[in-house]
Amino acid sequence: MIEIAGLTKSYGSTTVLDGIDLTVDEGRIAAVVGPSGAGKSTLARCINLLERPTSGTIAVNGQDLTRLSRRDLREARRQIGTVFQSANLLRRLTAAQNVALPMRHAGLPDQEVRRRVAELLERVGMLHRANHYPSQLSGGQRQRIGIARGLALQPAVLLSDEATSGLDPETTLSILDLLAELRDDLGVTILVITHEMDVVRSVADLVAQLDHGRIVEQGTVSDVVRRSNSPLSRALLPMPPVAVDEQLRAWAVRYEGPEVSPVWLAQAGRELDTDVAVLAALVEAAGDHRVGRLTVGLDPQLDDRRVVEVLTRYGVVAEPVDRAVLRAVATGANVAAEGAA
Ligand SMILES: Nc1ncnc2c1ncn2[C@@H]1O[C@H](COP(=O)(O)OP(=O)(O)O)[C@@H](O)[C@H]1O
Ligand SMILES: [Mg+2]
Structure with missing residues (x-):
């Protein structure tokens, strides 16, 4: 478990981190996202x-x-394993020797080092590459070795700073699967730092957005996705642009399964005795939840309260969308203003 409270970091007069509060429970994966x-x-x-x-x-x-004192710090550091973007493996050492390094520094006996190295390489699926040098490995394989090394001292926390940046999507997925496995099998608490929203969606339990040294939004991924107008929610599940139709009143609709009937749209339309135009739709898996966001067009004659009442009964949240916002989306204008609108 990591508990960060009121964390500030300044270099001279420049404040880089400004009052960070973030708690990650044991065995959870938190993602910290934000611009460069x-x-x-x-x-x-x-x-x-x-x-x-x-x-x-x-x-x-x-x-x-x-x-902690300097000496205790060295001990405490063992509780935290780190994986960097380039894995930072030593070129002159084999995969096995790279993984062994932190254990050798910690003074573990040879026999135990050998046993643990084999175990770790097996866990990250790289036992067959034990004697390869970094230059003989692919980017994804190097990241796996980096993760094995990060786990060498059995840390409670694994930090990954852009560990999947620069990897192709398939390799990224396999690294993320590995992180989820470590969380589930070993109960490691994992903090993933990334600028890739796909990474957050597929692996994180919790997400926090950092901007100018402050956390501007945080929550569980499924909660954030359900927030209609939050910038983080939009970034996690960007909606396709929709065409503006003056004959329809546009509604933003969100839901989270499995309690929502798969045929809610047709049923609600029948109940409201109207045709429902689907202007944009997006259904995604976020963690163990299915979430959906739609922009639907309804007859403007319908009573707003009745629309909300009926849709609420189907377990979906609905709000009318301001036409100006729709137009901005359709023309690709800055939609960040929508949150403020
Ligand atoms: N050692 C340092 N001295 C002064 N400024 C720094 C130092 N390290 C980072 N910064 C500044 O802190 C800000 C945040 O940097 P960084 O944490 O690397 O951002 P990110 O990883 O989100 O891209 C940047 O403006 C950077 O220039
Ligand atoms: Mg960085």
Whole structure:
């Protein structure tokens, strides 16, 4: 479990992290997203103790890392494994030797190192590459070795800073599957730093958006997706543009299965005694939930309250969409303004 409270990091007069509060429960995967320069890597370096925070606390399994002496810090560092974008493997060492390195530094006996290396390589599916050098491995294979090395000292927390950036989608998926497996089998708490929303959708339990050193939005992925007008929700599930039709009143509709009937749309239309035009639709899996977002067009003569009442009964949330917003979406104009509208 990671508990970050009031974390601030400044370099001189520049504040890079400004009052970060974030809790990740044991055995959960949290994703921190945000534009380049937001402070994501600085956050990672504060958590793995490569940087001293200016103020605030970071606790791993209840132990506040910011209060430790230099000697205790070295011990505490073992609780946190880190995987970087380029895996940072040593070129002159084989995969097995790279994985062994943190254990050798920690002074573990040879026999135990050998046993653990085999175990770790097996876990990341790389036992057959044990004696290969990094240059003989693909990007995805190097990341697997990097993850095995990150796990070498059996950390409670695994940090991944852009570990899937630059990998092709298929390799990214296989790395994400591996992270989910580590969470489920070993109960490792994982913090994934990424700018890729697909990564968040497929693996994260929790998501936090960092912007200019502050968390501007956070929540479980399914909760965030259900928020209609939040910027993070839009980024997670971007809607396709819709055509504006003056004959229809547009409604934004969201739902989260499985309690929503798969035929709700047709049934609700019958109940409202109207045709329903589907202007845009998106149904996705987020974690173990199915979520859907639609823009539907309804007869403008219908009473808004009745529409809401009927759709609510089917378990879907509906709100009329401002026509100006629709037009902005259709023309590709800045939709960030919609949140404020
Ligand atoms: N050692 C440092 N000294 C001064 N400024 C830094 C240092 N490290 C990072 N920064 C600044 O902090 C901001 C956040 O950087 P970083 O954490 O790398 O962002 P991200 O990983 O989200 O792209 C940037 O504006 C960067 O220039
Ligand atoms: Mg970074």
